[in-house]
Amino acid sequence: MEKIKQQYQETLARFAEQKANIHRLWNIEEESAHLLFMLVLIRQAKYILEIGTSNGYSTFWLAAAAAQTKGTVHTIEVDEQRYKLAKENLKIHDNILQYHARAEDLLMDFEPGIDFLFIDAGKPGYIDNIDLLENKLAPGAVVIADNICSHPETTAPYRNYIENNPACFSQVINLNAGMQLAYFTEIQG
């Protein structure tokens, strides 16, 4: 990880500065970003979708991994200012497609075959997000949702749905805001 961090030193310094000086970016913590990075590599994911770009910190790490899998990151942000900030921050990567939109207005337009999904926008919307996307997931897709422990009530419908879904195995990781990892498979568990 240190080697990767050195390679992208300038951009990471920029993210650190923004995190310290700009309110309401809500970036995931570094450990969580590294976990996403590793999971994309482990899954060898190529078609990655993120809901909730903010200024692009998590997108940056997804794209750094996707650079190694020859994948593309699609990422959606509703707020114009954060969308534009992310555009600037993410210039270093050429494998990102950014969308300035409400996720719920756009999700039905994505092609099937998504093999990595990161959900990190409005928490009450998580359940609708998976509802719109589940039939577009590739077999063996990895789906991660953040803030499961920090916002247990608002994320409960999503968490319960995933935990009771026979199409996937899941586990909540008590790291930072708490991520729920789900592995979608044909195998009934």
Ligand SMILES: C[S@@+](CC[C@H](N)C(=O)[O-])C[C@H]1O[C@@H](n2cnc3c(N)ncnc32)[C@H](O)[C@@H]1O
């Ligand atoms: C927790 S932040 C994302 C942080 C980012 N993933 C990171 O770690 O750097 C959530 C973002 O989702 C955006 N958002 C909220 N509701 C949304 C929606 N319905 N569609 C798209 N973006 C949304 C917010 O504007 C905010 O910037």
